[in-house]
Amino acid sequence: MLLRHTTAEVIERTALAVNPAKTCQPIGAMYAALGIHRCLPHSHGSQGCCAYHRSTLTRHYKEPVMAGTSSFTEGASVFGGQANLVQAIHNIFTIYEPDVIAVHTTCLSETIGDDIPQIIAKARDEGKIPPGKYVIHANTPSYVGSHITGFASMVKAMVDYFATADGRKENRINIIPGYVEPADMEEIRRLTAEMGIATIMFPDTSNVLNTAQTGRYAMYPPGGVTVADLRRTGNSTGTVALGRLASGPAARALDSKCKVPCEILDLPIGLQATDRFIDTLRQIAGVSVPDTITRERGQLLDVITDMHQYFFGRTVALAGDPDQLVALTEFLVAIDMWPIHIVTGTPGKKFESRIRELTREVPRPVNVKAGGDMFLLHQWIKQEPVDLLIGNTYMKYIARDEDIPLVRFGFPLLDRIGHIYFPTVGYRGGLRLLEKILDALLERRDREAPEESFELVM
Amino acid sequence: MSEVWESISPDKLMPPAEEVKTELLAKYPTKVARKRAKQIVVNKVGPDCSVPEILSNVRTIPGIITQRGCTYAGCKGVVLGPTRDIVNITHGPIGCGFYSWLTRRNQTRPASPEDFNFMTYCFSTDMQEEQIVFGGEKKLRQAIQEAYDIFKPKAIAIFATCPVGLIGDDVHAVAREMKEKLGINVFAFSCEGYKGVSQSAGHHIANNGIFTHVVGLDDSIKGGEFRLNLLGEYNIGGDAFEIERLFEECGLTLVATFSGNSTIDQFANAHTADLNLIMCHRSINYVAEMMETKFGIPWLKVNFIGAEATAKSLRKIAAYFGDPALAARVEEVIARELPAVERVQAEVKERCAGKKAMLFVGGSRAHHYQELFKEIGMTTMAAGYEFAHRDDYEGRKVLPSIKVDADSRNIEELHVEPDPQRYSPRITPEDKARLALAGVGFKEYEGMMPTMADGTLVIDDISQYETEKLIELYRPDIICAGIKEKYVIQKSGVPMKQLHSYDYSGPYAGFQGAINFYREIDRMVNSKVWKYLKAPWQEHPELAATYVWE
Secondary structure (H helix, E strand, O other): OOOOOOOOOOOOOOOOEEOEOOOOHHHHHHHHHOOEOOEEEEEEOOHHHHHHHHHHHHHHHOOOOOOEEOOOOHHHHHHOOHHHHHHHHHHHHHHOOOOEEEEEEOHHHHHHOOOHHHHHHHHHHOOOOOOOOEEEEEOOOOOOOOHHHHHHHHHHHHHHHHOOOOOOOEEEEEEEOOOOOHHHHHHHHHHHHHOOOOEEEOOOOOOOOOOOOOOOOOOOOOOOEOHHHHHHHHHEEEEEEEOHHHHHHHHHHHHHHHOOOEEEEOOOEOHHHHHHHHHHHHHHHOOOOOHHHHHHHHHHHHHHHHHHHHHOOOEEEEEEOHHHHHHHHHHHHHOOOEEEEEEEOOOOHHHHHHHHHHOOOOOOOOEEEEOOEHHHHHHHHHHOOOOEEEEOOOHHHHHHHHOOOEEEOOOOOOOOOOHHHOOOOHHHHHHHHHHHHHHHHHHHHHHHOOHHHOOOOO | OOOOOOOOOOOOOOOOHHHHHHHHHHOOOHHHHHHHHHHEEEOOOOOOOOOOOOOOOOOOOOOOOEOOOOHHHHHHHHHOOOEOOEEEEEEOOHHHHHHOOOOOOEOOOOOOOOOOOOOOOOEEOOOOHHHHHHOOHHHHHHHHHHHHHHHOOOEEEEEEOHHHHHHOOOHHHHHHHHHHHHOOEEEEEOOOOOOOOOHHHHHHHHHHHHHHHOOOOOOOOOOOOOEEEEEEEOOEOOHHHHHHHHHHHHOOEEEEEEEOOEOHHHHHHHHHOOEEEEOOHHHHHHHHHHHHHHHOOOEEEOOOEOHHHHHHHHHHHHHHHOOHHHHHHHHHHHHHHHHHHHHHHHHHHHHHOOOEEEEEOOOOHHHHHHHHHHHOOOEEEEEEOOOOOHHHHHOHHHHHHOOOOHHHHOOOOOOOOOOOOOOOOOOOHHHHHHHHHOOOOOOOOOOOHHHOOOOOEEEOOOEHHHHHHHHHHHOOOEEEEOHHHHHHHHHOOOOEEEOOOHHHOOOOEHHHHHHHHHHHHHHHHOOHHHHHOOOHHHHOOOOOOOOOOO
C-alpha cells in the first residue's frame, strides 16, 4: 500500500496538514501572468520558490515556463529585497526584453515587508524601466489563501495597473476566464465568437502554454492578452467573470475603477453552469444564441440521456479547487451521480455552504470541507467507499490503494500528456468530462464483470 | 588517478569556444558580463591536470533566469527526501511541502508491507498569517504531537522555510522539547530557502544534521563481510537498486546509503562500516571527511555511471579490502555483466558516434554522464553544474585555495574530533600509501574539467539566455538538464534528456543502467520526430497554380 499509514479513524488535527489539496499563492500569480502577451513573471523571494513553481507548471503543461527570481540571500532577507529587485528588473529588460514584468511576492518578501510599488518607482526613477515597458505587481504571501487566490490577485493587478476608462463605451465584453486551462480559454473564445460577441479575455494562456512544435523556441509565444487590450477593458460595456474566487476580485475592481458592471458566474463546467454562462452573454450582449450552440447543448443532453443508467446513484469523491468543485458538483448532481466526499484545501466558508446547497438532494450524507486535505478525504473514503474519484494526480495514490477508478481533473496533472488540449468548459467540455467518467466506470465494469455477464454492447 | 580523455577532433563547423563565450556575454549589462565571464571558462588541461579557475558557488544574479533552487530543496527534497521512515514536517506555508512531495523520483523498497514508508506523504504546518505575526512554535509543537499520535513514527524531522527564520521560531528548541516528551528522535534543520546560494547549502545543512543527530546512535555490528556505506546516491529511477544488486553479487555488505532507499536505522549504524564510497562528491564529501575524522573510516570516490566506471569502481573496492576471494568475485561479476553491455554499446555506437552532447545539471551528474556518452562515441561540447563548487570542477587539489565568502560562512561547518571510544582507523598509513601507488587514491576527486577536452566550454550556473545562445551556436544533438529546461530545448528542435528525473525512466547506474542509457540516447538522437518539423507546404511554399488537375 502506498498510503499504508492512512487509517479510517479520523483524529482531529488543528496544526498538521497531510497531503494538501492546495498549494501556495505565488504559483497562481505566475500562471496568471503568463496569460499576458510578452510578459515575464517574476518571483520576489528566494530562488527556490521560482524553481518550484516553474517546475510544477512545466510538469503540468509539458511546455516551457519562464520566470525570473530576485534570488534572495541571507543579506537581502535582512536588509530588504530592494537592491535585488531593481537589479532583476534591469537585467530582465536588458537580456530578455519583455513588455511587462509581473512581480509577485512570496512569504519571504512579505514577512520582511518589502514595498513593491516603492521599489518599482525607484527602478523607474533610475531609468531601469525602458519607455513603453511596464512592471506590475501582486501581493501573494504564501501564508494566505492558496494558488487560486494568488491567481485572483494577479488578475486583479492587471486591472489595477492597466484598465482605463476614457469615457467612450465600446461595444465589447470582458471575459475573465478563471483558473482554467489554455484549451478552456480557447473554448470560451470560440463560444463568444460563435455568438458574435466582441470580447477581451484576460488572462489568456492559450497559445502560451499549448504552443506548437516548430523547431524554433520563442520565449514570448503568440498568445496572451496584450497591454493595449488590458487598457481597453475599462471601456467595455461589461465583464463576465467565471469562477467567484479566481475571477471575482478583478471583476469587482474593474467595476469600481472604471464603472464596468460585472456578472460573476460559476465556471461554465457542465450543463447548467454553461447554460447560465451562455444566457448571461446573450442578455448582456443583446444577441441571440446561434443554433450551433443550442445544438451543442442538445448533444450534451443527449449523451446524458444515453449514459444515465451508468451514472445514476454512483458515488464520487472529489478534491480540487473551489470554483471547479462547485461547478463539477452541480454537474454530477444533475446527472444523478452522488458526490459524497468533497475537499478543497483553499480556505473559505462559503464553499461549504454552496456545496451543501448543491448536494441537498443527494440521498446520502455528504462530507465537505474547505481548508481540508487529501488525507482527510482518504479517511472519509475508507469509512464510506465510493465508485469514482475525481481530482489531480496525487489522487492516484488513493485510487490505487483503494482500487477506485480515477478521472484526472484539476491542477496539477503531472502524469498524463494531452489534457491541456481538451477543454472541460462549455457543452463540448461537458461531453469530454462525461466521456472520461463513463470510460472510467465502464472500464471497471468490464474488468470486474463475471465472464457470463461480460457485455459486448453497453 | 585522473585520466584525460582523448582530445575530441574539433568539428570544423563549430565556432571556437572563445568566440562563443564572447557571444554569450555580449548582451549582458557590464556588471553581469564581468561576473559571468568568470563562470564561463574555455577548458584547457595542463600537464599536471591543472585547469583554468572557474567562479562557482556564488550568488545567482537576480533576474538572470537560473536553473537553481533553494536550500530547503537541497535539504528536504534531495538529502532527506529518500529516507522512508522519517516523518518529514515542513514548517512553513503550504507551498514548500507541496512542491517537494514525491517530485524527485526517489524510489524506495520497504522490507515488508508493515514497514514505515512516509515518502508518499506530505506533512506541513501550513503556516498562516497568524503564525507569521505571533510566532509558529506553538503550531509546530502541536503538529509534531499530531504526527506522533496518528503515525507513531520512530523519528520526526522539521524543516524550516523562509519565514520561519525571519520570525525567529526556534525549531531546534521545539525539536529538543518534543524529543524529550515523545521519547523518539526529533530533530530540526534550519534550511530556510534564502540561506546559501543554491541547493548545495541545503545538502550541507541536511548532512550536518544527520551526522549530529543520527549517525553513531547504534553501535551494533550487524554482520556481513566487506562492510561499506554508499554516500551521495539518491536512488533516482532505481539507480541504488542496481548498485545494491551488484554489491550483493560481489559479496559486499551495504551498511547504509546516504540516502537512496534508506532508513534512519541505517544512518544510525553507518559508523560501523569499514569504507565510505562517494558517488556525488558535491552533496556529501564533507560527511565522508567527518566520518574519517571521528570514526577512522576512509573514503574513496567512485562512479557507477558508465560501464567502465562501474567496473573500475568495483575493482577499487576489492583492492581496498585486499581479499583475493572478493577480487575474484568482482572480476566474475564484471565478466558476466560486460558482454551484454558491450553488445548494446557496439550496436548503439554505430548510430550515435560523433554526435554532440551538452550537460548542464546538478553537482556531479554533468561529469558522470559524460562517461556514458563517451562509451557510445558521443562527445561533450559543453558542460556545467547547477550548484557545484570549484573542487567539483577543478578537483580537490584546489580546496586549499578556495576562498570562503560570506554566503558560505553562513552555513555551519561542524568541528569534529576523533571519538574517544569509537575512533579506529580501518587502514594503516602504510597500506594507504601502497594502495594509492596502485591507483586506489583515497580522498581523491579529480573534478570534471581535467576529464574534458581542451576547447570545450565549462559553464557554471548557466542562464536561460546562455542555454538558448548555445543551442543556436552549437546545434548539439542532445542536451541534458532539468525539467525547467526540458521544453525550451525540445521546442528548439533538440532532444532533451532530464538528468534529475531521468524523464521517468532509468535506472542508469551500473551495467544494466548503462544499457538502459545507451538505448535511451539512441532513441532520442535518432528519433524520426525531428524530421517532421516542417509541413509540406512549409518545405515547398512556392505557389502551385494547379486548380485544375490537368
